[in-house]
Amino acid sequence: MASSSSSSSSLNFTVRRCEPELVPPAIPTPHEVKLLSDIDDQDGLRFHVPMVQIYRKKESMAEKDPVQVIRQALSQTLVFYYPFAGRLREGPHRKLMVDCTGEGVMFIEADADVTLDQFGDSLQPPFPCYQELQYEVPGSQEITNTPLLLVQVTRLKCGGFFLAIRLNHTMCDGPGYQQFLSAWAEMARGATKPSIAPVWRRELLMARDPPRITCNHREYEQVPDTVKGTVTPNQDDMVQRSFFFGPLDIAALRRLIPQHLRHCTTFDLITACLWRCRTKALQIEADEDVRMMCVVNARGQFNSPLPVGYYGNGFAYPAAVTTAGKLCGKPFGYAVELINKVKGEMTEEYLQSVADLMVMKGRCLFTTVRSCIVSHLARFNIREVDFGWGEGVYAGVAQAGGGSFPGISFFCSAKNGKGEEGIVFPICLPAAAMERFSQEFNHMLRNKNQPQTTSATLIMSNL
Known part of the structure; x- marks a missing residue:
């Protein structure tokens, strides 16, 4: 278990982290290669988005360990969203695809000697010492050949916790992320399958043959710096x-x-x-x-x-x-x-x-x-x-x-x-x-x- 201290102008705390582990789907999933769409794999989406969910202690959940609940639910959710457990590969013409290997997503268990109340009004970005609440595992920052999700659950002294999620943006957008997160939460609450079944169908947003630009796209203009x-x-x-x-x-x-x-x-x-x-x-x-x-x-x-x-x-x-x-x-x-x-x-x-x-x-x-x-x-x-x-x-x-x-x-x-x-x-x-x-x-x-x-x-x- 690693331990590191963090401080900002208003807050000092120590985070103790277990070694990162891979969480695979709960049961074997299809091993196949799935193309991303031509909207998914544009240059502007080839980055990891750091997201966070922050929860307070709940008396009725006092006997439940958020790390165990969330890790187990994640494994179950990956059965349905199994491409997330794979790795991106880049083919000819920079085309991205998911190699559905079932290797799993990166997961970190952690504890911090701080309470939510100690964060005061800082429960909005930028969070004090966020690098300790979402540890950047060395070698995981690349877009291809690395886990598509990095998850860290950090228990706090008060019984609350941070759920930090680093997401490869090429895989989904805001509504897609909300759908995946909701399915994960449903599994944590005891569901056996998501209420909304995930749909891949990335071919719906592929380029035409032959491709043709029919609109004025000023968002992609080349402008002198x-x-x-x-x-x-x-x-x-x-x-x-x-x-x-x-x-x-x-x-x-x-x-x-x-x-x-x-x-x-x-x-x-x-x-x-x-x-x-x-x-x-x-x-x-x-x-x-x-x-x-x-x-x-x-x-x-x-x-x-x-x-x-x-x-x-x-x-x-x-x-x-x-x-x-x-x-x-x-x-x-x-x-x-x-x-x-x-x-x-x-x-x-x-x-x-x-x-x-x-x-x-x-x-x-x-x-x-x-x-x-x-x-x-x-x-x-x-x-x-x-x-x-x-x-x-x-x-x-x-x-x-x-x-x-x-x-x-x-x-x-x-x-x-x-x-x-x-x-x-x-x-x-x-x-x-x-x-x-x-x-x-x-x-x-x-x-x-x-x-x-x-x-x-x-x-x-x-x-």
């Missing part, structure tokens, strides 16, 4: 903060837009706010283009819908594009309208065109220059996933950027210290830009006509 406005993971002054939007904050933003936009969603408002504040914070030149790419779920939007139970990636991220000068100089409603409009670009043809583009352009990466991406995980209710300990205290991404491109922000449902329901999103920026972002953010939520205090909160950590 510039120093201003591009945030890279290797910058040594990067910090991370989470921003929480409660009902008062959403109302404050809604008062900033004209009547004809009052139909817009909470997602539109928060995305437009983030985009505008981030652009100002990075001090991008007025004539430079900036991009906001919105992850739009394709499920239910097709004439021939993806089948119930499909857990592969079924989305695109069309880009709203304007100049920094227009975005920051025009009224807030301009940004909201751009976001609202770009979501409407998602059609069955658009997604098919993305699949074709991937084959024609070598599974290229999205535009990273002066760009950001948002994904609305809050709509998938993963905090409600119940392994027997009830609803999670927090459920969602563990850090901004998902461990990959720092311009990605995931919107997750959360409660603040007052118990208010809202949406939290982590963001990653250079330290000086983060301070400017915070100032712009607070300025936007300040309504002179109604000077009530908003419920926005922020948390900061050095990366």
Whole structure:
């Protein structure tokens, strides 16, 4: 058993970890090779997403060990989701496929001498010393030939626990992850099979023959790099903060837009706010283009819908594009309208065109220059996933950027210290830009006509 101590400016604790082990399916599963779709294996999804579920002690579960319950349920769930127990291989033309070997997923049992209450308001990303709560097993960071899931269950002194899950994004998207997690929780509560049977069917999102690009994909444009406005993971002054939007904050933003936009969603408002504040914070030149790419779920939007139970990636991220000068100089409603409009670009043809583009352009990466991406995980209710300990205290991404491109922000449902329901999103920026972002953010939520205090909160950590 390994032991390591962790500390942050506000918290010190020690984590004792058992050696990582492989958890295979509970019974033998098919040994076959399954192709990923041409949406799944694009460059922009070839990374591991760090996710976390946090649960409090439950008296009725006092005799149950969360490590044993979750490990056993995972083994049973992998019988149905057996591709997760395999390994990715890369074939000709960078095509990814799953070799269903049944080897299993990586699992770590751990204990920490800390309670949930000691985390205080830090039960939102970035978490103090998260590297101890989700240990990076050496050699497991590659996309191919390594476990597709890394799971760590860390018991806390109070009886609560962290369930940290590192997921290979090529295997599934937000709805697919929620489906897998729900099946796993069902097994933990005693089910013998998932209520929704998993469906592979990745051929539904393969490129056509011959492939043809039929839509304008500004999210994949090749843009000359510039120093201003591009945030890279290797910058040594990067910090991370989470921003929480409660009902008062959403109302404050809604008062900033004209009547004809009052139909817009909470997602539109928060995305437009983030985009505008981030652009100002990075001090991008007025004539430079900036991009906001919105992850739009394709499920239910097709004439021939993806089948119930499909857990592969079924989305695109069309880009709203304007100049920094227009975005920051025009009224807030301009940004909201751009976001609202770009979501409407998602059609069955658009997604098919993305699949074709991937084959024609070598599974290229999205535009990273002066760009950001948002994904609305809050709509998938993963905090409600119940392994027997009830609803999670927090459920969602563990850090901004998902461990990959720092311009990605995931919107997750959360409660603040007052118990208010809202949406939290982590963001990653250079330290000086983060301070400017915070100032712009607070300025936007300040309504002179109604000077009530908003419920926005922020948390900061050095990366």
